[in-house]
Amino acid sequence: MNSDLDLFLWLIFPYICLTIFVLGHVWRYRYDKFGWTSRSSQMYERDILRWANPMFHFGILAVFLGHVMGLGVPQTWTAAVGISEGMYHFLAISIGVVAGIGTIVGFVGLVYRRRFTKAVMGATSRMDKLMYLVLGLVIVLGLVNTGSQLVGDYNYRGGVSVWFRSIFYLSPKPDLMVAAPLSFQIHAILAIGLFALWPFTRLVHVFTAPLGYVFRPYILYRTRDAHEGSRSRRRGWDKVDTIPRRR
Amino acid sequence: MQVMAQMAMVMNLDKCIGCHTCSVTCKQVWTNRSGAEHIWFNNVETRPGQGYPRTYEDQERWKGGWTLNRRGRLKLKAGGRLKNLSTIFAAPYLPGIKDYYEPWTYDYENLTTAPAQKHMPVARPKSLLTGENTTITWSSNWDDDLAGSVENTHNDPVLAKVSEKIRFEYEQTFMFYLPRICEHCLNPACVAACPTGAIYKRAEDGIVLVDQDRCRGWRQCVTGCPYKKMYFNHKTGKVEKCTFCYPRIEVGQPTICSETCVGRLRYLGLMLYDADRVLEAAATPDERGLYEAQRDVFLDPNDPEVIREAHAAGIPEDWIEAARRSPIRALISDYKVALPLHPEYRTMPMVWYIPPLSPVVDAVSETGEDGERHENLFAAIDRLRIPIEYLAGLFTAGDTRPVDGVLRKLAAMRSYMRDINMGWEPNEAIPESVGMTGQQMTDMYRLLAIAKYNERYVIPPAHYEDAHKLENIATECSLDVDGGPGMGGSGDTGGMGGIGGIGGMDGSFAENPARGGGSPVPSRPEGVRINLLNWNGRGTPEGLFPDAADASTKPTDPAHPGTGG
Numbered sequence: 001m002n003s004d005l006d007l008f009l010w011l012i013f014p015y016i017c018l019t020i021f022v023l024g025h026v027w028r029y030r031y032d033k034f035g036w037t038s039r040s041s042q043m044y045e046r047d048i049l050r051w052a053n054p055m056f057h058f059g060i061l062a063v064f065l066g067h068v069m070g071l072g073v074p075q076t077w078t079a080a081v082g083i084s085e086g087m088y089h090f091l092a093i094s095i096g097v098v099a100g101i102g103t104i105v106g107f108v109g110l111v112y113r114r115r116f117t118k119a120v121m122g123a124t125s126r127m128d129k130l131m132y133l134v135l136g137l138v139i140v141l142g143l144v145n146t147g148s149q150l151v152g153d154y155n156y157r158g159g160v161s162v163w164f165r166s167i168f169y170l171s172p173k174p175d176l177m178v179a180a181p182l183s184f185q186i187h188a189i190l191a192i193g194l195f196a197l198w199p200f201t202r203l204v205h206v207f208t209a210p211l212g213y214v215f216r217p218y219i220l221y222r223t224r225d226a227h228e229g230s231r232s233r234r235r236g237w238d239k240v241d242t243i244p245r246r247r
Numbered sequence: 248m249q250v251m252a253q254m255a256m257v258m259n260l261d262k263c264i265g266c267h268t269c270s271v272t273c274k275q276v277w278t279n280r281s282g283a284e285h286i287w288f289n290n291v292e293t294r295p296g297q298g299y300p301r302t303y304e305d306q307e308r309w310k311g312g313w314t315l316n317r318r319g320r321l322k323l324k325a326g327g328r329l330k331n332l333s334t335i336f337a338a339p340y341l342p343g344i345k346d347y348y349e350p351w352t353y354d355y356e357n358l359t360t361a362p363a364q365k366h367m368p369v370a371r372p373k374s375l376l377t378g379e380n381t382t383i384t385w386s387s388n389w390d391d392d393l394a395g396s397v398e399n400t401h402n403d404p405v406l407a408k409v410s411e412k413i414r415f416e417y418e419q420t421f422m423f424y425l426p427r428i429c430e431h432c433l434n435p436a437c438v439a440a441c442p443t444g445a446i447y448k449r450a451e452d453g454i455v456l457v458d459q460d461r462c463r464g465w466r467q468c469v470t471g472c473p474y475k476k477m478y479f480n481h482k483t484g485k486v487e488k489c490t491f492c493y494p495r496i497e498v499g500q501p502t503i504c505s506e507t508c509v510g511r512l513r514y515l516g517l518m519l520y521d522a523d524r525v526l527e528a529a530a531t532p533d534e535r536g537l538y539e540a541q542r543d544v545f546l547d548p549n550d551p552e553v554i555r556e557a558h559a560a561g562i563p564e565d566w567i568e569a570a571r572r573s574p575i576r577a578l579i580s581d582y583k584v585a586l587p588l589h590p591e592y593r594t595m596p597m598v599w600y601i602p603p604l605s606p607v608v609d610a611v612s613e614t615g616e617d618g619e620r621h622e623n624l625f626a627a628i629d630r631l632r633i634p635i636e637y638l639a640g641l642f643t644a645g646d647t648r649p650v651d652g653v654l655r656k657l658a659a660m661r662s663y664m665r666d667i668n669m670g671w672e673p674n675e676a677i678p679e680s681v682g683m684t685g686q687q688m689t690d691m692y693r694l695l696a697i698a699k700y701n702e703r704y705v706i707p708p709a710h711y712e713d714a715h716k717l718e719n720i721a722t723e724c725s726l727d728v729d730g731g732p733g734m735g736g737s738g739d740t741g742g743m744g745g746i747g748g749i750g751g752m753d754g755s756f757a758e759n760p761a762r763g764g765g766s767p768v769p770s771r772p773e774g775v776r777i778n779l780l781n782w783n784g785r786g787t788p789e790g791l792f793p794d795a796a797d798a799s800t801k802p803t804d805p806a807h808p809g810t811g812g
Contacts, residue, residue: 033460039484040464042337043344044376054336118377119344123481208463210335210442214328218439222447224709 009189010174014167017196024199025207038205044119052109059103063142066096071164075157093149100143107139131201134194141187154181160188249522250546250557252566253433253453253597254496254515254706255575256505257585258426259695260603261657262512265424267291267388269504269513273428276503277490282482284350284375287387288489289504291426295403295637296390298425300346303475304589305404310340311473312436312592313529321530321593323440325470332442340470344481348385350375376481392422405640421606421634425641428504429476429489430588430596431455433520433544434529437488440471446486451709452517453597454491462486473592499708511698516573516705517566518597519546519557529593535646537590544595545580548573569707574694575599582683582691584653586642601695602642602650604657606634619665621677624658656681656691664692 028036042049070092078088111132114120148154163176177185198204273289292298306312310325325331325340344350353370361368374381431448435455438446445461446468448454457468457477464484468477477486492502496515500506505513521544528540546553548570557567570576578585578601585599604624611627612618628635628651635654639647663677663685678688694702782788 034483034485036460037462037464037484040466040479041481042341042466043479043481046337046341046343050337050339057336118379119374122377205463208443210332210444210463210465212444213332213442216444219435220438220444220447221450223450 006174006178009185010163010177011172013189014172014192017192018167020196021198024196025204028199028204036204036208037202039123039202041114041117041120041123044123045113045117048109048113048117052106052113054106055102056106056110059099059101059106060139062095062099063103063139066092066099070157071161074161074165089149093146096146097143100139100146103139104143107136111136127197127201131194131197131203134190134197138187138190138194141183141190144183145187148181148183152181154184156180156184160184164188248546248553248556250519250553250560250562251453251522252451252562252570253518253520254431254491255453255518255597255599256428256502257514257575257578257599257601259510259512259514259601260423260425261601261605262510263291263424263426263603264510265291265293265392266509267391268507268509269426270387272503272507273489276492278487280482281375282480283478283487285344285347285387286478286480286487288476288478288487289426289428290387291391291424293388293391293393294423294425294641295406296393297402299387300342300475301385302402302404303342303473305407306473306592308340309342309473309475310470311475312471312594313434313439314593315530315532319530319532321434321526323436323471324473325440325467331440331467335442335465335467338466338470341466341479342469342475344376345385348387348389349381351381351383405637408640408645421609421637423603423606425588425600426504427474427476427588428502428598429455429491430474430594430598431489431491432597433522433525433541433595434593436471436473436592436594437468437477440467441465442467446488449493452493452496454493454496455488456490456493457486457488459483459485459487473589473594474596496706497709499706501704501706505704511703514574514578514694514703516575517570517707518573518575518579519548519553519562519567519570520544521546525595529595534591534593534644537593538587538643538646538649541587541590541595542580542583545576547580548576563707566707569705572705574703574705577691577694582656582687583649584656584691584695586649586653588642589644590642591644600642601657602638602653604654604661607631607654607658608661619661621659621662621680624662625655625680628654628658652681656683659683660688660692660695663688664696 042053075085079085114124114128114132145156149156159176159180163173163180166173166176177188180188269289270287270291274287277288278286287299290299298304303309303311306324312324313321314324316322323331326334351372351374354373355370357368358370372381372383373379431454433453435446435448438448438455441462442465443461443463445458445463447456447458449456462485464479464486466479466486468486469475469479471477477488479485480487492500492504495502495506501513501515505515524544528537528544531537531540546557548554548557548567554567558564575585579599584601586602587596587599589596607624607627608618610631611623616623618624632647635647635650636645639645639650643649659677659681663673666677667673667689673685675685678685683691693699777788777790779788
């Protein structure tokens with residue numbers, strides 16, 4: 001049976017972090033829309049950013065899709081559409097390694113410019129530094145895990161993935177994580193921890209990725225009444241209506 | 248027909264003395280904040296010159312504004328929607344802080360804390376980005392008044408388009424100032440480039456604003472704006488821009504740059520335009536046709552059909568009346584002396600300029616000829632191709648004919664009005680030679696030269712039915728958001744709160760009833776006059792300070808501060 005620590009790590013901690021993740025974003029969106037930005041530092045430094053930033057972002061987007069595939073789609077489903085285990089792993093590892101290396105190289109470039117460009121360093125908050133540390137560790141361990149598939153024989157799709165989905169089914173299976181290799185365990189814990197940090201960092205910009213741009217008209221009009229200050233009025237603080245008069 | 252109203256500005260460049268009062272007052276009001284050091288909603292450029300940020304007019308480099316695709320349709324010069332999204336991680340055409348300037352301050356503390364030493368302590372410049380010692384190499388106005396120097400002007404993109412021969416001669420020829428704010432375009436490329444949709448054009452008055460709560464700092468609007476009037480705040484990570492002082496405009500006051508303009512060269516008023524024809528006009532194939540095309544988009548507020556459509560579009564009657572009295576309409580559509588800045592960017596800008604005649608007048612006067620005679624001026628306009636081609640590069644996509652026409656009108660006005668002012672017989676042939684009547688000429692003279700406050704600024708207040716919607720603005724600062732320019736009233740910036748707290752400020756300028764009176768300035772006892780001319784400089788002048796003993800004998804004046812004690 002599980003020790004208390006195992007139970008905390010693989011059952012309680014994920015729920016705490018996911019709760020912080022969800023409520024934190026709701027709170028941040030309601031109370032800090034003004035702070036909701038990617039906080040670009042391109043004005044300060046562009047030569048490294050020019051290659052490192054797209055490399056990191058496109059890499060991490062590929063990594064994200066890989067996780068959707070690996071964690072979200074059960075093994076039985078891929079088998080049902082005729083993708084053999086060997087085929088799946090070949091694809092997962094080859095694409096995963098390329099995306100992972102791209103992400104890490106981009107990440108290193110970004111951290112380098114952040115550390116060694118004085119203006120960028122000056123614009124870096126403590127939360128940024130903590131976030132970079134956790135994110136960096138998660139990415140490195142993720143690449144280690146992907147690479148370990150070449151030598152090891154741990155089938156994460158029967159272990160980690162099932163545990164991950166079980167959290168959302170509300171019938172968590174912590175035993176599966178207890179049985180996972182250490183590198184997977186650390187990767188998972190740090191990643192879960194990152195979700196708890198997420199709403200309080202600049203990472204929030206992910207959730208306002210401007211995909212609607214493709215569909216909206218170019219020129220936007222707003223009437224003045226649709227834009228009445230930036231603070232929404234709380235209940236009980238409605239304004240007394242003015243008697244119309246010539247100004 | 249879709250009638251819309253647009254608040255617009257015209258600047259009379261002949262009157263600009265390059266004093267930068269507009270820039271300074273604008274800066275004090277809007278961008279006197281950390282992170283906004285390089286943000287000048289209003290700046291004044293010396294022309295010829297590189298402008299601010301440097302060489303912003305070189306659209307082959309910065310890719311601002313619109314262009315036509317192969318099918319003749321408008322597209323953003325920096326690329327379409329997918330290109331825009333794909334370059335979001337590293338905007339390829341974004342100016343860096345060095346294209347503006349590295350903000351700095353001085354180590355003033357050293358002046359008071361330096362130990363006793365042989366030499367005077369100095370306040371060294373410190374970079375506001377790194378906190379280290381820095382060398383100041385550029386700023387918002389570094390090339391002020393340096394139009395002639397090759398070092399500063401060989402990069403002028405407008406000059407680069409003028410022919411080689413002219414470029415060699417320009418330095419002996421002319422210099423003028425170009426004050427710039429956001430153009431509040433009818434077809435704004437910044438709005439189109441914003442991936443989030445945070446930038447919008449106000450339906451009522453056409454003012455283009457950035458919703459600071461929605462801006463996510465993707466920076467594409469900075470590239471999109473060909474005038475580079477979208478500024479990235481490097482502290483907040485959001486973009487800011489000229490607001491056309493909308494809190495002032497809404498209560499019928501001119502923008503702060505206009506209000507404080509020493510040369511009184513700015514005009515504010517409404518233009519009615521047909522929103523349905525904007526895109527068509529902006530897509531005019533020949534870029535030299537864009538000036539005319541934009542003028543055709545404007546509607547005549549005296550036309551019954553326009554009035555009917557304006558009512559249908561919900562434009563209130565007093566706004567239509569203001570559009571009739573608009574000085575902007577007179578200068579753009581009636582006298583046709585105002586020209587748009589860089590119409591070739593296809594954004595349909597709405598801050599227009601009356602090109603300066605002074606280079607021509609100066610050139611004539613230097614020859615010893617009469618610089619006020621229209622024959623001399625006309626001949627000079629014909630001969631002095633250099634300033635005219637340069638002005639055409641700024642205002643008409645290189646077509647010299649409209650610039651020529653405007654300068655002739657201005658020259659004719661000078662000459663015609665001189666005759667009248669000297670008490671000579673007015674020569675009606677002069678206005679006729681530029682296609683105007685004598686009456687039009689005197690009206691134009693009144694608007695341009697006399698330039699009364701009420702004629703320069705015809706600003707209908709936001710409509711009274713909407714008054715309750717303006718409560719935020721009337722009772723608290725609408726910019727009072729975290730980190731915003733109006734942050735927190737008398738919060739940490741004690742000085743700002745103090746200035747706002749001087750009640751007399753408003754009252755003493757209360758020519759506008761909208762501002763209200765009721766200033767708490769103590770009133771003087773009746774009959775006491777202060778005459779400083781009689782004061783010998785010793786003691787206190789009679790009547791300047793309330794006298795307690797005196798006050799007690801006049802208990803009829805309750806407002807006297809002395810009576811309380």
